[in-house]
Amino acid sequence: MGEQVIPIHDLRGRLAPSAPMPPEAAWDGRPPLDRRGRPLHDLRISVTDRCNFRCSYCMPKEVFDKTHAFLPHSELLSFEEITRAARAFVALGVRKLRLTGGEPLLRKNLERLIEMLAGLRTPDGQPLDITLTTNGSLLARKARALKDAGLQRVTVSLDAIDDAVFRRMNDVDFPVADVLQGIEQAQAVGLAPLKVNMVVKRGTNDHEALPMARHFRGSGIVLRFIEYMDVGATNGWRMDEVLPSAHLLQRLQQVFALEPLQPLVAGETAERWRYADGSGEIGLISSVTQAFCGDCNRARLSTEGRLFLCLFAAAGHDLRALLRGGASDAQLHAAIAGIWGRRADRYSELRGSAQPAAGARRVEMHYIGG
Numbered sequence: 035m036g037e038q039v040i041p042i043h044d045l046r047g048r049l050a051p052s053a054p055m056p057p058e059a060a061w062d063g064r065p066p067l068d069r070r071g072r073p074l075h076d077l078r079i080s081v082t083d084r085c086n087f088r089c090s091y092c093m094p095k096e097v098f099d100k101t102h103a104f105l106p107h108s109e110l111l112s113f114e115e116i117t118r119a120a121r122a123f124v125a126l127g128v129r130k131l132r133l134t135g136g137e138p139l140l141r142k143n144l145e146r147l148i149e150m151l152a153g154l155r156t157p158d159g160q161p162l163d164i165t166l167t168t169n170g171s172l173l174a175r176k177a178r179a180l181k182d183a184g185l186q187r188v189t190v191s192l193d194a195i196d197d198a199v200f201r202r203m204n205d206v207d208f209p210v211a212d213v214l215q216g217i218e219q220a221q222a223v224g225l226a227p228l229k230v231n232m233v234v235k236r237g238t239n240d241h242e243a244l245p246m247a248r249h250f251r252g253s254g255i256v257l258r259f260i261e262y263m264d265v266g267a268t269n270g271w272r273m274d275e276v277l278p279s280a281h282l283l284q285r286l287q288q289v290f291a292l293e294p295l296q297p298l299v300a301g302e303t304a305e306r307w308r309y310a311d312g313s314g315e316i317g318l319i320s321s322v323t324q325a326f327c328g329d330c331n332r333a334r335l336s337t338e339g340r341l342f343l344c345l346f347a348a349a350g351h352d353l354r355a356l357l358r359g360g361a362s363d364a365q366l367h368a369a370i371a372g373i374w375g376r377r378a379d380r381y382s383e384l385r386g387s388a389q390p391a392a393g394a395r396r397v398e399m400h401y402i403g404g
């Protein structure tokens with residue numbers, strides 16, 4: 035794996051291709067399982083491909099500059115279309131919705147969408163688990179309205195606690211104090227339990243891991259360390275910039291007494307550890323060094339309505355064509371069940387042997403959502 039590199043290059047004006055729709059067949063009414071027996075439980079919905087940060091590992095400035103063509107508004111799924119799609123996914127077994135992007139808080143009137151999604155119920159009448167991933171830049175202003183609209187929890191991405199390192203990483207000179215204020219406000223209005231995700235890039239911010247742990251320890255916030263991943267095709271990813279979670283854990287254990295925790299639910303992405311003195315917990319997401327495709331139960335709906343079965347997929351299924359083409363609910367259910375039922379991917383597990391989606395351009399994280 036040592037030599038793997040994703041070169042930085044330009045994808046202006048190039049969108050992911052569309053994956054073929056399965057042949058039409060009625061849905062049998064049972065929650066679908068994919069070919070590896072995985073149920074469909076989580077849906078991540080990207081509500082915008084725009085972001086106000088230019089993190090070099092996600093939307094590098096050189097590629098996403100003033101000339102980059104983001105999707106025009108007419109291409110985005112409307113709130114009604116998102117809600118209709120989400121309702122169909124819920125009928126098929128989805129219980130958790132995560133709004134993402136781009137930066138989801140840049141989507142105008144997002145609270146309205148949250149209200150609409152919060153009105154959905156599972157077939158046995160239960161509300162859904164609705165959460166959001168944000169860079170936190172607009173959270174201080176929006177936390178109250180999001181909570182009132184029915185959002186339950188929020189995950190904030192934060193890659194450093196040192197202001198200079200953070201400004202460098204977001205590459206738009208955004209101060210860390212404003213994100214911390216957003217986190218504080220989210221906690222104050224009860225968007226809990228709050229998680230903070232830190233992408234660890236060796237040589238860039240790995241020295242921030244301990245200060246981050248110290249900062250959030252005892253705060254009730256779960257800090258999760260994510261291995262820098264080879265998503266997309268623009269970030270110049272190199273294996274030697276990945277700090278394996280196992281190494282990070284050793285560093286943390288030199289300072290803190292940590293005990294492993296059992297996963298809370300199947301398909302959980304993070305390995306959980308608690309501070310032995312009871313001052314909270316941390317998570318390690320080893321997306322590169324320890325692939326966890328076996329129980330992946332997530333689907334992703336892109337900003338313009340393509341259904342992706344994996345972060346590493348090259349193509350998505352065009353659900354928008356169905357939504358805008360007059361498909362009935364039964365047709366929508368059948369299409370999603372058919373797509374999920376044919377799913378066999380395990381891209382992360384294959385990393386290192388065969389390149390995932392070899393030869394094809396993989397979809398970008400800001401477009402599909404994290």
Ligand code: SAM
Nearest residue numbers: 092135136137167168169191233262263399404
């Ligand atoms: N703007 C929102 C945010 O900052 O959380 C949501 C979208 S962002 C694409 C979702 C998450 O993906 C962020 O935590 C970001 O750090 C993470 N991410 C982006 N590129 C990544 C990569 N190459 N490896 C690991 N995580 C990545």
